[in-house]
Amino acid sequence: MMPDTRPVQDSRISAADRSDNFSDLHPPLDRHEALVEADRCYFCFDAPCMTACPTSIDIPLFIREIQAENPVGAARTIFEQNIFGGMCARVCPTETLCEEVCVREVAEGKPVKIGLLQRYATDTYMARATTHPFARAASTGKKIAVVGAGPAGLSCAHRLATLGHDITVYDARPKPGGLNEYGIAAYKTVDNFAQREVDFILKIGGIELVQGQVLGRDVQIDKLVDDFDAVFLGIGLPDTNDLGLEGEDAAGCIDAVDYIARLRQAGDLGALDVGRNIVVIGGGMTAIDIAVQTRLLGAENVTIVYRRGKENMNASVYEQELAQTNGVVIRHWTRPVGLTRGDDGAINGIGIEKTGLADGRLVGTGETMTLPADQVFKAIGQKFDPAPLGALGIALEAGRIRADATRRTSHDKVWAGGDCVAGGEDLTVASVEDGKIAAMSIHAALMG
Amino acid sequence: MADISANFLGIRSPNPFWLASAPPTDKAYNVERAFEAGWGGVVWKTLGEAGPPVVNVNGPRYGAIWGPDRRLLGLNNIELITDRDLEVNLREMTEVKKRWPDRALIASIMVPCDEESWKAILPRVEETGADGIELNFGCPHGMSERGMGSAVGQVPEYIQMVAEWCKKYSRLPVIVKLTPNITDIRYPARAAHAGGADAVSLINTISSIVSVDLDNFSPNPSIDGKGSHGGYCGPAVKPIALNMVAEIARDPQTAGMPISGIGGVTTWRDAAEFIALGCGNVQVCTAAMTYGFKMVQEMISGLSDWMDEKGYTSIEDFRGRAVPNVTDWQYLNLNYYTKARIDQDLCIKCGRCHIACEDTSHQAITHTVNGARHFEVIDEECVGCNLCVNVCPVEDCITMVELTAGTDPRTGCPVDADYANWTSHPNNPATREAAE
Numbered sequence: 001m002m003p004d005t006r007p008v009q010d011s012r013i014s015a016a017d018r019s020d021n022f023s024d025l026h027p028p029l030d031r032h033e034a035l036v037e038a039d040r041c042y043f044c045f046d047a048p049c050m051t052a053c054p055t056s057i058d059i060p061l062f063i064r065e066i067q068a069e070n071p072v073g074a075a076r077t078i079f080e081q082n083i084f085g086g087m088c089a090r091v092c093p094t095e096t097l098c099e100e101v102c103v104r105e106v107a108e109g110k111p112v113k114i115g116l117l118q119r120y121a122t123d124t125y126m127a128r129a130t131t132h133p134f135a136r137a138a139s140t141g142k143k144i145a146v147v148g149a150g151p152a153g154l155s156c157a158h159r160l161a162t163l164g165h166d167i168t169v170y171d172a173r174p175k176p177g178g179l180n181e182y183g184i185a186a187y188k189t190v191d192n193f194a195q196r197e198v199d200f201i202l203k204i205g206g207i208e209l210v211q212g213q214v215l216g217r218d219v220q221i222d223k224l225v226d227d228f229d230a231v232f233l234g235i236g237l238p239d240t241n242d243l244g245l246e247g248e249d250a251a252g253c254i255d256a257v258d259y260i261a262r263l264r265q266a267g268d269l270g271a272l273d274v275g276r277n278i279v280v281i282g283g284g285m286t287a288i289d290i291a292v293q294t295r296l297l298g299a300e301n302v303t304i305v306y307r308r309g310k311e312n313m314n315a316s317v318y319e320q321e322l323a324q325t326n327g328v329v330i331r332h333w334t335r336p337v338g339l340t341r342g343d344d345g346a347i348n349g350i351g352i353e354k355t356g357l358a359d360g361r362l363v364g365t366g367e368t369m370t371l372p373a374d375q376v377f378k379a380i381g382q383k384f385d386p387a388p389l390g391a392l393g394i395a396l397e398a399g400r401i402r403a404d405a406t407r408r409t410s411h412d413k414v415w416a417g418g419d420c421v422a423g424g425e426d427l428t429v430a431s432v433e434d435g436k437i438a439a440m441s442i443h444a445a446l447m448g
Numbered sequence: 449m450a451d452i453s454a455n456f457l458g459i460r461s462p463n464p465f466w467l468a469s470a471p472p473t474d475k476a477y478n479v480e481r482a483f484e485a486g487w488g489g490v491v492w493k494t495l496g497e498a499g500p501p502v503v504n505v506n507g508p509r510y511g512a513i514w515g516p517d518r519r520l521l522g523l524n525n526i527e528l529i530t531d532r533d534l535e536v537n538l539r540e541m542t543e544v545k546k547r548w549p550d551r552a553l554i555a556s557i558m559v560p561c562d563e564e565s566w567k568a569i570l571p572r573v574e575e576t577g578a579d580g581i582e583l584n585f586g587c588p589h590g591m592s593e594r595g596m597g598s599a600v601g602q603v604p605e606y607i608q609m610v611a612e613w614c615k616k617y618s619r620l621p622v623i624v625k626l627t628p629n630i631t632d633i634r635y636p637a638r639a640a641h642a643g644g645a646d647a648v649s650l651i652n653t654i655s656s657i658v659s660v661d662l663d664n665f666s667p668n669p670s671i672d673g674k675g676s677h678g679g680y681c682g683p684a685v686k687p688i689a690l691n692m693v694a695e696i697a698r699d700p701q702t703a704g705m706p707i708s709g710i711g712g713v714t715t716w717r718d719a720a721e722f723i724a725l726g727c728g729n730v731q732v733c734t735a736a737m738t739y740g741f742k743m744v745q746e747m748i749s750g751l752s753d754w755m756d757e758k759g760y761t762s763i764e765d766f767r768g769r770a771v772p773n774v775t776d777w778q779y780l781n782l783n784y785y786t787k788a789r790i791d792q793d794l795c796i797k798c799g800r801c802h803i804a805c806e807d808t809s810h811q812a813i814t815h816t817v818n819g820a821r822h823f824e825v826i827d828e829e830c831v832g833c834n835l836c837v838n839v840c841p842v843e844d845c846i847t848m849v850e851l852t853a854g855t856d857p858r859t860g861c862p863v864d865a866d867y868a869n870w871t872s873h874p875n876n877p878a879t880r881e882a883a884e
Contacts, residue, residue: 032518036517039516040516042798042800042841044797044799045798045800045803047799048797048821101796103796104796106797107796107842292770
């Protein structure tokens with residue numbers, strides 16, 4: 001059989017199918033669907049969903065507002081606690097947060113579709129409202145620098161702006177939004193939603209956004225500390241962990257986070273280089289996202305190699321099933337042991353070894369096999385780079401920034417939140433909450 | 449198989465389900481479709497006097513309220529009596545009755561409140577072969593402004609007078625349809641009885657404004673920006689109808705007078721409840737207008753299956769069985785104590801029972817026990833009111849359990865097995881006076 005030499009994607013998937021593949025994962029509820037779904041909410045006392053929400057959104061109240069045909073009021077209830085309510089409605093793992101503890105999940109295995117209702121409210125607001133839901137307090141004259149225009153940074157900036165402070169946000173990338181713009185799976189945030197949401201958040205006023213400013217290169221933290229009344233760091237995790245395998249530098253061994261960023265910014269998804277046989281190493285959301293998206297781009301065989309069991313994966317059961325429904329094979333209890341390369345130097349396979357537990361420790365069993373692979377994606381977590389913190393003496397913990405309950409670092413003018421902070425949950429919604437808590441703490445510190 | 453046939457005033461029908469006088473019974477086409485679907489009888493849409501027919505609005509006639517998923521709970525209308533020519537109606541009634549001799553066909557009538565008008569129409573109706581007449585004294589909208597409908601039904605003397613004319617000029621059984629838009633339903637019922645009417649039917653629709661359009665501030669249904677009160681019906685009115693039926697059934701002056709029950713009958717269960725309160729049959733409108741005529745098949749099988757389960761062989765076996773149990777508050781047993789019990793296996797921990805009791809009642813349900821979310825009744829505070837049962841989304845999760853011995857933890861009073869009511873209660877001023 002002659003080898004197929006056509007461009008890597010077009011031989012496998014039509015542009016129309018590809019476009020369809022990257023349409024909305026969960027199509028929004030229409031008005032009637034939202035009303036019917038809202039009616040299912042019991043308006044629980046001290047509602048478990050509200051407790052489970054990292055940003056403590058008053059879920060029963062906003063659902064009741066939807067039910068009473070006031071989606072704009074519902075959205076305001078959401079935004080009061082979480083200005084990224086629109087994105088969180090799309091990307092929150094609701095199955096492990098609010099919907100997991102919904103009393104209807106407990107009772108009948110069918111929780112109220114809180115995420116979709118939240119999206120209905122916030123989408124309705126953003127489509128309808130001509131004004132921002134909140135007004136700024138009188139100017140305090142205080143200036144605060146925020147580094148990183150991701151969920152943590154913008155959440156912090158928005159809350160501070162609302163309180164009357166003036167904010168300058170420095171962001172390393174060409175566009176604001178952080179992982180909302182560069183990291184989240186494309187089918188979860190279609191129609192340029194991340195940018196539309198940033199525009200919406202900035203409508204509060206008092207936030208100046210400066211793009212292309214890398215901390216440690218273009219802006220220096222000691223200068224920020226001197227020039228501003230307070231500094232918030234929401235700088236995320238810039239580096240991806242290496243596999244520690246020989247041949248990792250080959251072109252076919254790819255940082256999943258980088259690839260997803262390219263995918264999110266690609267004008268033409270058909271131009272992306274997609275292998276036929278793909279192996280993804282990792283067990284978190286990034287592993288699932290890269291696996292599913294490469295399948296949707298036309299990869300023929302996608303296998304996730306994860307060193308422990310299903311229950312140990314950071315990706316929720318729902319996400320694992322999403323991958324499996326999309327034809328991704330998840331091999332639990334396996335780990336990579338070596339990359340194989342062809343005569344041209346390109347990766348053509350990966351050796352994997354079965355793993356097991358011995359005295360509670362993960363060990364290789366010695367049983368190995370080779371999977372064909374023209375692309376291997378690294379998705380085994382990201383790490384913090386402390387270099388941009390300079391000599392300010394900001395303390396670290398477990399390789400990330402140490403912050404107290406109010407998200408204040410060891411430096412009394414510097415707060416931090418989101419993925420760059422130790423103990424973070426690597427969730428958009430947790431980053432939003434970090435930013436909010438930090439803002440309240442900064443406000444309290446500055447205003448006495 | 450239970451026999452669900454009904455004999456109301458000697459009018460036989462294969463089942464007790466009649467269509468009420470309303471749009472579904474306005475012409476032969478609809479009525480024959482209803483009979484084909486299985487309805488036991490119809491009350492033909494109200495006939496007016498000969499001459500130019502009434503006219504209806506040419507805009508919307510109905511307004512509604514809905515429950516979840518737009519389940520229609522209440523409907524109101526501003527439609528008038530038939531707007532078809534009297535002769536056409538009489539001819540079609542004659543033809544339909546001939547073709548469907550085993551089904552009940554009743555003529556509803558509304559003509560001006562003078563003897564000549566009634567004298568003129570009654571023989572014409574009798575000629576059709578109709579099994580009886582129903583006097584529409586209930587319509588609260590439109591016709592009442594012209595001295596008919598509820599304008600008559602609200603004046604007991606008029607009811608008696610017209611009933612007497614009908615008995616005088618017709619051999620047909622006379623059913624007086626009562627309006628609920630009155631303070632005490634027993635007065636018009638007594639008047640119908642005194643006038644010689646054979647039966648009453650109730651309730652007609654309730655005067656209502658179903659909603660207000662908050663954009664143009666017009667009541668709904670809106671006719672060019674204005675609205676008029678309409679007549680309210682459907683599931684929402686059933687409790688009002690049941691009470692009025694019961695009041696008549698247990699009134700010594702009207703006890704035993706046949707009643708045709710109307711008001712929100714939607715399922716066999718609703719029908720059985722009306723019959724248990726003494727009704728000889730029921731009339732249905734809104735349910736048919738919502739779901740079409742086929743719904744009667746559920747009523748037929750449901751009533752029959754329930755009767756089989758209970759061992760009732762005929763409607764008469766259970767008709768009126770609930771009437772002796774309707775009493776005045778003063779005769780309720782004050783020695784009957786209940787406490788709410790929450791089945792912890794069924795509880796889904798929504799907390800609605802707690803917040804309802806805590807905010808609005810007696811602070812008798814916990815929300816936390818030993819640091820855990822837990823809803824449990826505090827007997828020392830529970831008055832047995834049943835609110836928690838009603839707000840609980842899980843059926844049978846909370847039940848009321850009778851205390852049969854010991855003391856009530858709330859009052860410290862011993863539970864007395866003997867019946868005792870307000871009339872003999874020491875706090876009753878009348879009792880105190882008697883003792884003095």
